[in-house]
Every structure is written in structure tokens, then in C-alpha cells.
Amino acid sequence: MDYKSSEEKVDIIDSFNGIEVYKVMVDKFKTNSINIFFQDNLSKENATKNALVPAVLRRGTKKHKTFKDIALYLEELYGASFDCAVNKKGEYQLIQFYIDHVSDKYTGSDTNLFEDCTNLLLEVITEPLVENGAFKKDYLEQEKENLKKIIEGRMNDKVQYAVERCFEEMCKGEPFEIYENGSIEDLNKIQEADLFNHYKYILESLPMKVFISGDVDDSKIQSAIAKLKNLKRGNIKGLSQPIINKPKKDTNFVTEKLDVSQGKLSIGFRTNTASHDKDYYSLVVCNSILGGGIHSKLFQNVREKESLAYYAFSRLEKFKGLMMISCGIEVSNKDKAYNLILKQLEEIRQGNISDYEYDSSIKSIKTGLESLKDSQLAIVDFYLSQKISNTSDTLKSLYEKFEAVTRDEIVKASQKVEIDTVYFLSSENQ
Amino acid sequence: MEIKKIEYSKINEELFMYEHESGLKAFVIPKKGYSKKHAAFATYYGSVNNKFIAPYENDITSVPDGIAHFLEHKLFEQKDGSVMDKFSMTGASPNAYTSFTHTVYLFSCTDKFDENFDMLLDYVQNPYITEESVEKEKGIIGQEIRMYEDDPNWRAFFNLLGAFYKEHPVRIDIAGTVESISKINRDNLLKCYNTFYHPSNMVIVVVGDVDPEETLNKVAEGIKSTEHKPEIKRIFPESHKGINKDYVEQNLSVSIPIFQMGFKDELQGEKGFDSLKREVVIKLLLEMIVGRSSSLYNELYEEGLINSSFDSDYTIEEDYAFSMIGGESAEPLKVKNKILEEIKSLKSKGLDKKNFDRIRNAMRGRFIKQLNSVEKISHLFIPAYFKGSIMFDYFDVYDKITFEYANEVFLKHFDEDNFALSVIKPIKGD
Numbered sequence: 001m002d003y004k005s006s007e008e009k010v011d012i013i014d015s016f017n018g019i020e021v022y023k024v025m026v027d028k029f030k031t032n033s034i035n036i037f038f039q040d041n042l043s044k045e046n047a048t049k050n051a052l053v054p055a056v057l058r059r060g061t062k063k064h065k066t067f068k069d070i071a072l073y074l075e076e077l078y079g080a081s082f083d084c085a086v087n088k089k090g091e092y093q094l095i096q097f098y099i100d101h102v103s104d105k106y107t108g109s110d111t112n113l114f115e116d117c118t119n120l121l122l123e124v125i126t127e128p129l130v131e132n133g134a135f136k137k138d139y140l141e142q143e144k145e146n147l148k149k150i151i152e153g154r155m156n157d158k159v160q161y162a163v164e165r166c167f168e169e170m171c172k173g174e175p176f177e178i179y180e181n182g183s184i185e186d187l188n189k190i191q192e193a194d195l196f197n198h199y200k201y202i203l204e205s206l207p208m209k210v211f212i213s214g215d216v217d218d219s220k221i222q223s224a225i226a227k228l229k230n231l232k233r234g235n236i237k238g239l240s241q242p243i244i245n246k247p248k249k250d251t252n253f254v255t256e257k258l259d260v261s262q263g264k265l266s267i268g269f270r271t272n273t274a275s276h277d278k279d280y281y282s283l284v285v286c287n288s289i290l291g292g293g294i295h296s297k298l299f300q301n302v303r304e305k306e307s308l309a310y311y312a313f314s315r316l317e318k319f320k321g322l323m324m325i326s327c328g329i330e331v332s333n334k335d336k337a338y339n340l341i342l343k344q345l346e347e348i349r350q351g352n353i354s355d356y357e358y359d360s361s362i363k364s365i366k367t368g369l370e371s372l373k374d375s376q377l378a379i380v381d382f383y384l385s386q387k388i389s390n391t392s393d394t395l396k397s398l399y400e401k402f403e404a405v406t407r408d409e410i411v412k413a414s415q416k417v418e419i420d421t422v423y424f425l426s427s428e429n430q
Numbered sequence: 431m432e433i434k435k436i437e438y439s440k441i442n443e444e445l446f447m448y449e450h451e452s453g454l455k456a457f458v459i460p461k462k463g464y465s466k467k468h469a470a471f472a473t474y475y476g477s478v479n480n481k482f483i484a485p486y487e488n489d490i491t492s493v494p495d496g497i498a499h500f501l502e503h504k505l506f507e508q509k510d511g512s513v514m515d516k517f518s519m520t521g522a523s524p525n526a527y528t529s530f531t532h533t534v535y536l537f538s539c540t541d542k543f544d545e546n547f548d549m550l551l552d553y554v555q556n557p558y559i560t561e562e563s564v565e566k567e568k569g570i571i572g573q574e575i576r577m578y579e580d581d582p583n584w585r586a587f588f589n590l591l592g593a594f595y596k597e598h599p600v601r602i603d604i605a606g607t608v609e610s611i612s613k614i615n616r617d618n619l620l621k622c623y624n625t626f627y628h629p630s631n632m633v634i635v636v637v638g639d640v641d642p643e644e645t646l647n648k649v650a651e652g653i654k655s656t657e658h659k660p661e662i663k664r665i666f667p668e669s670h671k672g673i674n675k676d677y678v679e680q681n682l683s684v685s686i687p688i689f690q691m692g693f694k695d696e697l698q699g700e701k702g703f704d705s706l707k708r709e710v711v712i713k714l715l716l717e718m719i720v721g722r723s724s725s726l727y728n729e730l731y732e733e734g735l736i737n738s739s740f741d742s743d744y745t746i747e748e749d750y751a752f753s754m755i756g757g758e759s760a761e762p763l764k765v766k767n768k769i770l771e772e773i774k775s776l777k778s779k780g781l782d783k784k785n786f787d788r789i790r791n792a793m794r795g796r797f798i799k800q801l802n803s804v805e806k807i808s809h810l811f812i813p814a815y816f817k818g819s820i821m822f823d824y825f826d827v828y829d830k831i832t833f834e835y836a837n838e839v840f841l842k843h844f845d846e847d848n849f850a851l852s853v854i855k856p857i858k859g860d
Contacts, residue, residue, distance in 0.1 A: 028462065030441075030799065031799050067728055068727075074722075102798045106440075150737075158580045294523075304570075310570050310571070310573040310574035328577050359519060363518075366521055367538075367540050370466070370541075373465045
């Protein structure tokens with residue numbers, strides 16, 4: 001069991017026609033994966049269409065006409081997994097096409113899975129099943145219905161819903177309020193011809209990032225690149241930068257009622273710090289001390305000392321410069337929890353940070369970074385995020401920066417954080 | 431001390447094993463080149479063990495629902511504070527979870543493994559429970575229960591178990607209810623601890639880039655008890671043939687009906703390798719009937735009766751087993767009827783051997799993929815061990831199951847008399 005290295009290494013190996021190709025060399029995994037991302041600005045005009053296109057594409061290609069044909073073929077490829085997704089990072093929307101497969105050495109026969117999987121992924125993207133110059137009508141109608149259900153179904157996961165609703169209320173009028181799967185209103189407007197034109201626009205104009213990960217021979221990577229070079233590309237869209245700093249306004253209070261057992265309190269903040277600012281590293285440590293794990297002030301006080309909640313966390317949305325605190329509580333404890341949460345932030349602002357909180361936070365951040373190396377998808381996501389925020393940190397350089405953060409810098413970062421919106425999901429009978 | 435090494439050359443893994451004189455077994459699965467080291471200390475005691483005869487006693491002890499999970503929370507408490515804080519100081523992430531049959535204490539870390547491993551061995555063997563801390567925990571666990579009450583997927587699952595089983599404790603939520611945990615106190619917690627936390631009822635699993643000998647030496651030094659304990663008598667209600675009821679519904683705040691349906695399995699007393707065989711073959715049959723490459727999945731999907739949340743699973747333990755098919759649908763009854771029709775028609779037509787072989791290969795590939803993750807290995811290893819198997823044996827199971835065996839299980843398991851459906855419906859006017 002000899003492995004060449006455990007140090008993940010991500011290199012850009014080619015760049016052409018608005019397509020950047022990255023190679024993630026790790027040989028400890030039993031799988032290889034290919035991830036293709038198209039990046040767009042989040043906009044009301046495109047969000048719903050961007051979410052619908054991959055959903056229709058995954059239904060069938062010229063060669064594998066139905067979902068069943070694709071699923072059968074994936075099974076023949078020793079249980080390869082393929083899917084598409086849309087995500088939101090700050091004010092960008094990402095359309096992701098993903099496939100992974102076991103390494104040929106585990107198939108017990110003469111296989112060439114990397115090539116087969118790459119071909120399938122490109123086939124899905126570039127050779128959709130077309131009828132009368134547009135997507136197959138049935139597929140489009142069914143996927144519109146599915147997307148409608150996904151948009152309506154946001155309320156089903158109350159923990160996530162309370163976080164997303166708070167962000168939405170907070171960023172009204174900014175691109176960030178747009179849901180990554182779009183809106184029902186825009187969905188109803190989409191016509192067949194529209195969507196097919198939009199698909200061609202995605203393929204020709206949106207910046208692409210391709211990540212090939214695993215233990216793949218250079219010759220195979222080169223032939224994959226050759227196929228990418230054949231993509232018909234036009235003018236590549238220039239993407240805008242997110243707006244991080246907003247003038248301070250009065251705190252916005254929103255209450256929504258649903259038939260729930262547990263209330264959910266979400267508090268949204270503006271950090272006024274962008275991910276490429278030098279203050280960003282202090283902000284990350286500040287967030288960890290506040291609510292980034294079991295060592296944090298929120299966990300220790302809201303949960304352990306006062307027994308108000310089972311979960312209470314704070315998270316950064318680094319691309320848009322936001323921070324979100326959320327917890328699940330008895331509806332009647334809303335004010336108590338709210339005051340206790342704000343008190344924790346105030347403690348940091350006053351410089352009340354114990355050695356335990358400071359050390360544990362830095363160490364927990366380090367463990368988190370080191371742990372990324374054990375997941376192919378996490379490595380890809382890390383480097384994709386670096387590219388999106390125009391930073392060029394590696395795991396190692398990042399850790400050195402976090403380790404150098406002083407208490408004074410943490411206090412300074414916390415003082416830049418401003419409360420914006422308080423969202424409470426309450427029960428009907430209150 | 432004697433250390434046994436087993437090589438699994440087909441999947442490029444190895445396993446080191448040591449048996450302590452108390453009867454506890456400890457395993458190390460080295461993962462060269464991985465950053466994360468994952469250690470778990472688990473006991474064969476979960477939420478279903480609510481009636482038992484403790485060693486050296488004659489009378490049956492009945493304990494409140496949710497006590498195994500409550501004990502899991504309380505073990506973190508130590509004389510000098512919470513052991514979580516000590517883990518935090520090294521940057522480790524400690525955690526624990528309780529299932530129907532077992533409770534697992536774990537940590538993962540990238541640094542200071544020895545120190546963390548000593549702590550894990552120490553705190554799990556030394557409970558420190560005060561009445562005051564028990565009362566404090568009731569608020570926290572109360573909120574955990576509330577959170578799950580609002581989770582429609584969780585509720586659909588437990589309602590289905592309630593439909594399958596009239597009396598078996600598997601029908602009860604792992605955390606119990608707010609009412610049942612009010613009966614938990616220091617005495618009944620310690621009674622459960624003293625009954626089930628003897629090393630002979632436990633296992634230790636370490637996965638990661640560690641030295642197997644050094645790690646197993648630590649186990650030899652760190653386990654306090656050296657005596658074998660007499661067997662614990664676990665009392666389960668008489669198993670009834672058939673089910674409790676075939677339909678159950680509940681209204682929650684959801685956008686679309688969410689369902690779980692499936693077959694209660696009449697067990698033949700399978701243990702060890704046979705239990706794995708049954709698990710794999712029923713999962714394979716489910717793939718053949720409703721998996722993504724099946725005609726039925728595609729028909730249901732194209733008619734808009736299911737979406738990509740549709741999935742199936744099978745669970746088997748010594749005393750209960752069931753299959754489950756779940757998802758979201760505007761018309762769960764239609765989905766049910768189509769599934770039952772398909773099963774009828776397959777029973778008369780016979781299963782297709784080509785499908786069986788192809789899906790078996792795909793499942794083998796998917797199993798190998800899981801070996802990429804230290805958590806996943808630990809997570810699969812523990813339940814397999816308590817069922818009397820080694821997780822890597824799954825790989826042999828794929829070779830050992832025959833088409834004839836699949837047919838035999840197919841006719842027995844998918845019996846309409848044992849079928850039930852659970853639906854979570856939207857609240858009218860929501």
C-alpha cells in the first residue's frame with residue numbers, strides 16, 4: 001500500500017475559451033471524479049432558467065434517450081454516480097455537472113471508466129435530446145413541475161428554511177435574495193424556445209471551471225481537454241463583483257408563523273468584510289469563537305449553561321460578507337435567547353475572549369482545513385471557492401494566516417459586524 | 431498481547447485486531463495518507479433495549495423511553511466539567527450518536543491522536559452523573575425532540591415503524607418524548623450504564639493513518655475491567671406475525687405529501703454473514719424493482735408521481751427487519767398501488783438475471799466508493815460487528831449471493847400482507 005503523497009495538490013493545467021481546467025492529484029482515494037461548473041451572476045432574469053436547464057439535460061441525450069438509459073449505463077460503469085445541481089455562492093449561481101467512478105483496478109476486468117464517464121458527462125452537456133429544435137417537450141414540462149415542487153418544498157426543512165428566509169429578508173433588492181432554484185413566477189413564464197436558447201447561451205458564454213480529481217494518467221486528461229476544446233464557445237460573459245458594504249439601517253424584525261413544535265430564531269449580520277480583505281482571517285476566527293462549534297460562546301452559553309437550545313450556531317457567508325446565527329428554541333424563550341445571543345457577540349467586542357476559546361477556535365479551524373484533504377468533493381469545493389473569491393490561498397497558507405490572528409484583530413473584526421435582520425419562525429398558536 | 435492482521439487484497443485494505451481479556455475487541459483499519467484519524471468506542475445498547483434482566487439479577491428492569499440517548503448525552507459530563515472542552519483544546523471534534531441497537535462515542539482529529547484516544551477510553555469508562563446535570567440536560571434534549579417533531583421525513587419513518595410494530599420498541603423515537611425523559615434520573619441512568627457498558631458488550635474501532643500496534647497497546651492499557659460479565663438478558667415483546675396497521679397519516683407543515691412505505695420482514699433468525707447476505711440481496715431487489723434503472727421508477731417519474739427524492743433502503747437487526755421506499759408525491763396511494771402491481775407482475779414473470787448481475791456489479795462499485803471515507807468505514811463497521819460480521823465481508827457477499835437466493839427472498843419478503851404506508855400530509859390552509 002504505497003501512496004505517492006498525502007499532500008493534495010491542485011494545479012491549473014490549461015485555460016482556453018473561458019474554460020479553466022484544474023487537476024487535483026490525490027492517489028489515496030479509490031475513485032476519480034470530474035466536476036464541471038458554469039458560473040453566472042445571480043439574477044432574476046436567469047436564475048430559474050439556470051436551475052431548469054441542468055434538470056432537463058439530465059433526463060436524456062441523443063445516445064441515452066431516457067433517464068433509464070442513463071441509469072442503466074451508470075450501473076454498467078460499476079455504479080458510477082452522475083448528477084447535476086445548482087448552488088449559490090454569494091451573488092454567483094453555479095451550475096454543476098458531476099460524475100464519479102471507482103478506479104479501474106477494482107473492476108476486475110479491462111475497463112476504461114475515466115474515459116467512459118467523461119464522455120457521458122460531456123454528452124449530457126452537449127448532446128441533449130432535441131425535438132423540433134428544442135428540448136423534448138415532455139421532459140421540459142415534467143422538470144418544470146419538479147422545480148416548482150422544489151421551490152415550494154423549501155419550507156419542509158425548517159432548520160434550513162429559517163436561515164434562508166432570514167437572508168432573503170435581509171437582502172431584499174440585492175441579487176443575494178434570489179433563491180438558487182429561482183421562483184415560481186419566473187418558472188411559469190418559461191417557453192420551450194426560450195429555454196433552448198438559454199441553454200445555448202450557457203454553453204457558449206458562461207465561464208467554466210473543470211476539476212479532474214483522482215489518480216488519472218496525463219494522456220487521459222489530455223484527451224478530455226481535447227474534447228473540451230471542441231466546445232463551441234462565443235464571447236465569454238464578464239461577471240460582476242458582489243456588493244459587501246451597505247450603509248447601516250435600522251434592525252429589521254420579521255416573524256412568520258407556521259404549524260411547528262419548535263420556534264427558530266435566525267439573526268442576520270453584515271460583516272462588512274470581503275473574503276479578499278486582510279481582515280477576513282480575523283473574522284473567521286471571530287465566528288468560530290462566537291458559534292463555530294462546541295467550544296464556542298453560543299454552544300457553551302445558549303445550550304450548555306442555559307439549556308435553551310439543542311443547536312445554536314453562527315456561520316459566515318464569505319462571498320457576500322454576511323454572518324448568520326440560528327437556533328431552535330421554545331417559542332416562549334425567544335427574547336431570552338435573543339438577548340443571550342447578542343450578549344455573546346458583545347463579550348467578544350469587549351475583548352472577553354478566554355485562552356480556551358481562542359486556542360480551541362484556531363485548532364478547530366486547522367482540523368477543519370486538514371480534514372478537507374480526505375474528501376475529493378471538499379478539495380474541489382475549496383479550490384473552486386478560492387477562484388470565485390479571487391484569492392489564491394492554499395490550505396497551508398490559509399492556516400498560517402489564521403494562526404497569526406491576534407485577539408485585538410478578532411475584537412476589531414467583531415466591531416465591524418452589524419446586526420441587520422432578526423427573523424423568527426413561530427408557531428401558529430402563539 | 432496478540433494482534434491479528436487480516437488482508438483484503440481485492441479492495442486494498444487491511445485490518446488489525448486485538449481481543450482484550452474482558453472480551454472487548456478492538457480494531458484498527460489503517461488509511462495511509464489520510465489526514466483524519468477517527469476513533470469510536472461503541473456499546474451494543476440502543477433505544478430498543480428498554481427491558482432487560484441485568485447481570486446477577488432475576489427481575490426484569492423496565493426503563494423510560496429515550497434513556498440510552500440521554501445517557502449518551504450525560505457521559506460527556508465529567509467531574510471537572512465537560513470532556514468536550516478537553517477535546518476542543520486539542521482541536522479534535524468529539525461526537526456521539528445513538529441508534530436503535532447501539533451507542534457510539536467518537537472523535538476525529540488531525541493532531542494529538544494519542545492524547546484524544548486516551549481521553550475517549552477514559553471518559554466512556556468513567557461516568558460522572560449528578561441529579562443537577564440530569565435536570566439541566568432535559569431542556570437540551572427536549573429541544574432535540576422538538577426539532578425532530580418538525581422533521582417530516584423523520585416522522586414519516588417512525589409512523590411507518592408504528593404501523594409495522596404494535597409493541598416492539600423499535601417503534602419508539604430514539605430520543606423518547608418530552609414526557610418519557612421527565613422520568614429519567616441518576617439512578618436509572620447508572621443502572622443502564624452498569625448493565626450495558628461492560629467492555630464485553632463493547633467494541634473499539636480506529637480508522638486512519640495510525641500505528642496499529644501502538645493503538646492496540648493503548649487499548650490493552652486503557653481498559654479497566656478484566657472480568658467477563660455474565661450475559662445481559664434483553665427482553666423483547668413476542669414477535670407477531672403480520673403488521674399493526676397498513677396505513678397511517680399525520681398532518682404537518684409541508685408543501686407536498688411525504689411518504690414512507692415498505693414491508694416488515696419476517697426473520698428466519700439470520701445472524702452474521704447470513705444477515706449481511708439478506709441485507710444485500712433485499713437492497714439489490716429493491717434496486718431491481720424501484721431503482722433508478724427500473725421501468726417502474728421511470729414510469730412513476732414521467733407521470734410526475736415521484737421526484738428525485740425517491741429512494742429505498744433495508745434494515746436488519748437480530749430482532750426486527752424491514753424495507754422502506756420513500757419520497758415525496760402528490761399521490762402516495764397511486765405510488766403504492768403501482769409498486770404493489772409491479773411486484774405482482776414480477777412474481778408471475780420472474781426476475782431478470784441480466785438486471786441482477788448488472789446491479790450487483792454496480793453495488794459492489796458503490797461499496798468500494800464508501801471506503802474513501804474514514805467516518806463511513808467506522809459507521810458501517812460498528813453495526814456489522816454487533817451483528818457478528820466484519821464490514822469488509824460485504825465484499826464477499828456480492829460474490830456469494832446467487833440469483834436463486836434472490837428469487838427465494840423476493841417471494842418471501844415482498845408479501846402484501848406485511849406492507850404498510852405512512853403519509854405526512856400538508857395542513858389544510860397552510
